[in-house]
Amino acid sequence: MFSGLLEELIQNLRRLPGIGKKSAQRLALHIIGMDKEEALKLSASIADAVKNFKNCSICNMLSEQDPCGFCSDETRQNNLLCVVENTQDVYLIENTNEYKGKYFVLNGLLSPLEGIGPDDIYFPKLLAYLKDNSVDELILALNPSAEGETTMSFLATQLKPFVKKITRLSTGLPFGGDLEYTSSITLGNALKRRYSIKDN
Amino acid sequence: MFSGLLEELIQNLRRLPGIGKKSAQRLALHIIGMDKEEALKLSASIADAVKNFKNCSICNMLSEQDPCGFCSDETRQNNLLCVVENTQDVYLIENTNEYKGKYFVLNGLLSPLEGIGPDDIYFPKLLAYLKDNSVDELILALNPSAEGETTMSFLATQLKPFVKKITRLSTGLPFGGDLEYTSSITLGNALKRRYSIKDN
Structure with a gap:
């Protein structure tokens, strides 16, 4: 249903994490309607970033x-x-x-x-x-x-x-968590790794 | 916290619909780690699409x-x-x-x-x-x-x-909808625009 360039853009957007078919279509249709200058900035910043970022030779970041x-x-x-x-x-x-x-x-x-x-x-x-x-x-x-x-x-x-x-890293209850909605593995970990209140 | 090019990419991604601060950071960090060729394809297809799409002179699409x-x-x-x-x-x-x-x-x-x-x-x-x-x-x-x-x-x-x-377009209950979870405005519209089963 979509033209060549649009279909290609949709396919390329789908490679991004968390972007499914519907989101890719929505994003692509938004992009072709964007202010040209802004869209070209987005395109250029993707190219610039990917060309200039490499793994640190010491820590790999x-x-x-x-x-x-x-x-x-x-x-x-x-x-x-x-x-x-x-x-x-x-x-x-x-x-x-x-x-x-x-x-x-x-x-x-x-x-x-x-x-x-x-x-x-x-x-x-x-x-x-x-x-x-x-x-x-x-x-x-x-x-x-x-x-x-x-x-x-x-x-x-x-x-x-x-x-x-x-x-x-410690395992246990997430901050703001609720015992009722905590998985039994998480609750079991929290119990096993309980700590004295005085120690804190 | 992020370097210049990365921050720029994050800001440019945030212009997209439905992409907030967190999603933009996640996408940007994914992009810089992507296969270079694939990321450049994405960049190029954005530029190609935006350069080649224009409003139809008849219908504006x-x-x-x-x-x-x-x-x-x-x-x-x-x-x-x-x-x-x-x-x-x-x-x-x-x-x-x-x-x-x-x-x-x-x-x-x-x-x-x-x-x-x-x-x-x-x-x-x-x-x-x-x-x-x-x-x-x-x-x-x-x-x-x-x-x-x-x-x-x-x-x-x-x-x-x-x-x-x-x-x-007709207004009323969405297909697969449930009366219990329908807003009273929608339900009111559905009642007002009820139609004879024989007509269907």
Whole structure:
């Protein structure tokens, strides 16, 4: 039903995460009706960004500079290393304002079923990093999913000899959560990892 | 927090409908991590589409050709004209497979509060169209919103002398709807416009 260029735009928009067939059609029809200058700005900024961002040679984060702003920031603690799945997670953690150490981006998680092994997630590079740098605490900030758990368990076992302390994000009730609407796994975790109120 | 090019991309993505701050950040971070070739294809198809689509000189619909495919289609009924708000609505109506007449795109709705008057929505062009062409039925397929109602009422009054019959889309229960979850205005409309089962 749509003409060639429009259909092509719809197909290209569908490659974006969370954009299904209907959203892609809606976006495409909006784009062809946009102010030409604004639409060309959008087009150019996609091209500019994709041409200028590359993985940081130290931590793998996508960045305009190499090394990235975090790796080259002398004020950040060198003895803390936070391992995340992807660049987006770096920004999520930065948003909390609770972390001032360095990062290492795995760019994936182990998935034996999909054939994703240690070499596919920069494990050798992480190992080399720990051998070259003096890291006191390695924080495994991965999702508590099947792949995340597998990866954290693998990393913890393999990296134990090279770092003093290995930690992971706490699991339990989300802030503002309601016991009634919490899954029993989450509630079970919260119970298992309960902490003394005095300690807080 | 984001670098220059990334921030620019986020701002440009936010101009798209339904894309808020969080979605724009997520899309931008996805784009910089995309396969370069695919991302450049997306960028190019936005530029190509926006450069090549323009309003049809007859019906105002955004189209690669002028006149558009609908206006130049000899097989469509010339005596039916469906007035819609924008190009997207043309495709929504085409999707129903219930209409084989011509279209006229207003590119907006009357909004006295926002200072959008008849000249801003191609009213003079619609008037000229009706004077030049023999239209038996004018279908006002606008949203049943405050602006849509205002526009339909204005068009119906002004265009009465130039067309045999003016109709609007039926209002009532949506297909698959449930009385319990229907607004009282919708239910009231459905009651007011009830029809004999035999007529159907």
